Amino acid sequence: MSWGSVRGHDRVVDELRRAARSGRFPHALLFVGPEGVGKRTFALRLAQALLCEERPEAELEPCGSCPGCAQAEAQTHPDLLTAGRPEDKQELPIKVIRDLCDDFALKPARGGRKVAIVDDVDSMNEEAANAFLKTLEEPPPGAVLVLLGTSAERQLETVVSRCQVVRFDPLPVEVLAEALLERGVATEPSEATRLATLADGSFGRAVGLAAPDLGRYRRDLIDGLASEGGIDPAEQVKRLDAFAKQAGKESAAQRRRVRLMLWELARLFRGVLWQTAGLEPPSPDPDDRRAIARLAERLEPEDVFILAERAMDADFHVQRNLYMPLVLESLFHDLAKVVNRPGRP
Structure with a gap:
């Protein structure tokens, strides 16, 4: 599945693609922006592009059909790691971070790259954030770490300074309205536009408001x-x-x-x-x-x-x-x- 399935963030795709073509793709990315605008979906598509076994990495375009793409889309790829705050916890536990870093340090199983996606980093306390620093400072060769939050200001400066901050905008009303119609959340264009306007560019919020x-x-x-x-x-x-x-x-x-x-x-x-x-x-x-x-x-x-x-x-x-x-x-x-x-x- 190509980037065409990730709508409203063409600017971010272009920025990351330029970095890939230059041969200086960041080893650590901090995605920030409003909730519900597709940061996690975008991170998974990025992981698919990085783990694609058919197309050159410089294109940053998943073929969608090779074993690497199929496993990444199903989130069963051995070199794709995901972590986040457990629902019963107030903060992202340090054990989750340590376990992730241990797995991240192992050699890739299929190719030359590993990708880790960490959600809910806004809830990461100082102890957990500090456990990340060595991995952020000295990541394994070819590894890419993607952190998902809402604001760079809510992260430790020591974490932000080691990441490339990527800012996501709210989805435009017309883009969000079209997505709501396509996915059956709304059946009439007027209702889709109303929900998209109320949702402030967040697909997740629009679904809830429906x-x-x-x-x-x-x-x-x-x-x-x-x-x-x-x-x-x-x-x-x-x-x-x-x-x-x-x-x-x-x-x-x-x-x-x-x-x-x-x-x-x-x-x-x-x-x-x-x-x-x-x-x-x-x-x-x-x-x-x-x-x-x-x-x-x-x-x-x-x-x-x-x-x-x-x-x-x-x-x-x-x-x-x-x-x-x-x-x-x-x-x-x-x-x-x-x-x-x-x-x-």
């Missing part, structure tokens, strides 16, 4: 925050917890649902900031714009900054597997203190 029950809960939550009567924090925690459990018994699925709603809260408050600045809120939903206008009439800009910051703090804690009911209780308690106050005169 769920009908999420749309209904989202509407109730936003309208409740914008209402004159305000919100009942305990009731909101109960409702969001019940909504999350509709995703199934797996805690990872429940956390993904909660994080989607926290991102929607952050989007709402961002729209309020635009409104208070006299700008048109960046929302395609007329109901959202009405809620934004009501909140902008009642809240000071400083209040809105606080609300947005609390939503993103809660998202960080949920991502790190902290006890979710406690995170939500704290969040809605703080939101209620602000939105339940009498409005501006």
Whole structure:
């Protein structure tokens, strides 16, 4: 499968292809950018290109049919290693890093190159990051290490300095909308465009937002925050917890649902900031714009900054597997203190 299957990141493909043709392909890459834009899919396609047994490496174009390409696509290639934070952990454990480095140091089984992909490096603590340094400084000949995160600023400087930082942009609305239609997430172009706009360039977020029950809960939550009567924090925690459990018994699925709603809260408050600045809120939903206008009439800009910051703090804690009911209780308690106050005169 060629790079044509990886959409919206042609600039990154061109940059890496130029590096391959120059004979100076980086031994360590740090992919950074928003969640859900395809960094891991891109890394797997890159691994396939590097492990392809038919085409010259300088082309950086997988043939898609040789044994190396087939095994890389199935993630069964002996020279393709993957690692990430276990779902039940708050951080990427040092044992995962040490085991990866030990395997990475072994000679390739099929050719002259090994590729390792490490997800969730934002959650890597200092001890685990330091365990990487020797491998980053002196990688095995021909080896390529790809780290996946959201921001270079969230990594240790000692790690960043040993990597080529590759920045990924959000997917363009038209590219994301087309992908949603092709994969059956949306059936109508107008719905695909609406989801793509709401998702801020993230395919994963667009898929989550497409769920009908999420749309209904989202509407109730936003309208409740914008209402004159305000919100009942305990009731909101109960409702969001019940909504999350509709995703199934797996805690990872429940956390993904909660994080989607926290991102929607952050989007709402961002729209309020635009409104208070006299700008048109960046929302395609007329109901959202009405809620934004009501909140902008009642809240000071400083209040809105606080609300947005609390939503993103809660998202960080949920991502790190902290006890979710406690995170939500704290969040809605703080939101209620602000939105339940009498409005501006």
